[in-house]
Amino acid sequence: LYMLCYNKHPFEDSAKLRILNANYTIPPGDAKYLDYHPLIRGCLQVNPDQRLTVSDLLERLAAISETRGINLREPLALEGKRIDSSTRPAPAMNNGPTNNGMDRTSSPSAHQIPPSPHKVPPPHPPPPSRPPPVHQPPPAVAPMSGGGGGVGGGGGSGLFSTIKGGAGGFFKGLKD
Structure with missing residues (x-):
């Protein structure tokens, strides 16, 4: 909740003592999220027994939505991110x-421009790299054969790692 309100972590330096002692500061002079201050304080209590339960949070959020006139069953009207992608x-x-x-x-x-196409081809190189693992499992079968069903797991892990690598490149391309 703190992160959603202020776009930063309540314990930015990740110091263990600050986290254990719940030593955080709500930005001074914040009037926009004043209704959420008690919720943040209730969630970041040192003693877990004193922290708000999920049902308490939901009840308080429902009360805040009623006072602000927000219908929780209506779809959200979000704006702003489309401008960045179109620019x-x-x-x-x-x-x-x-x-x-x-x-x-x-x-x-x-x-x-080519870095994006270069990021797309990494999914294509994994299919050529698949046949070499097919040749590699027979040597791996000897050590794995003692384990019994490990042969299928060994070949599958190579396949999943290539898929994982290709998907990572694909998502990096989407991000760029």
Whole structure:
């Protein structure tokens, strides 16, 4: 709740003593989240027996929503993040036409665009890397054969690790 309100961790330095002693500070002069201050204090009590229960939190949040006139059954109207994602493609498109006139500046922008395609190909290299693990399990079968059903687990783990690596590259490409 603290993180949602203030966009920072209540114990930014992660000092164990600060966490154990619940030594945190609510930003002074905060009027926007004044209703949530008791909830934050109730959740960050040193003694676990004194902390708010989930049902207490839900009851208090329902009371806050009633006083603020918020219907909890309506969908949320979130705004703001779409602007960030639309601003990134627009400069890339603007740089494309201007780069046609200047080939020297097109090189840096071209270098910025290929990292995403290079991140997409890592999922393609794993299929070629799959046949070598097929040849590698027979040597691994001898040590694994003592374990019995470990042979399937060994081959599967290689497959899952390549899928995991490819998915990581894919998500990095999406992020960029």
